[in-house]
Amino acid sequence: MEDLQEIHERHRLREHKKPAPHPQLRNALNAIFMVTAVVGIIWYFVSDHYTGTIIVLTGMAFKFIELVIRIFKL
Numbered sequence: 233m234e235d236l237q238e239i240h241e242r243h244r245l246r247e248h249k250k251p252a253p254h255p256q257l258r259n260a261l262n263a264i265f266m267v268t269a270v271v272g273i274i275w276y277f278v279s280d281h282y283t284g285t286i287i288v289l290t291g292m293a294f295k296f297i298e299l300v301i302r303i304f305k306l
């Protein structure tokens with residue numbers, strides 16, 4: 233069983249983490265990604281496969297931008 237001091241130390245380390253950079257921009261990019269992914273999948277199955285694929289890939293570009301911002305902390 234963990235010592236109470238170890239638990240307290242872990243909790244204290246979490247408090248000193250930096251906040252995520254540009255949370256509103258990242259949330260907006262994630263929302264755009266989710267919308268385009270859903271629309272692209274629906275379009276893929278209902279209408280044209282090629283156009284649905286392009287829509288999904290466009291959404292993936294937004295997700296990639298969000299990933300770069302998150303990983304490199306821009």
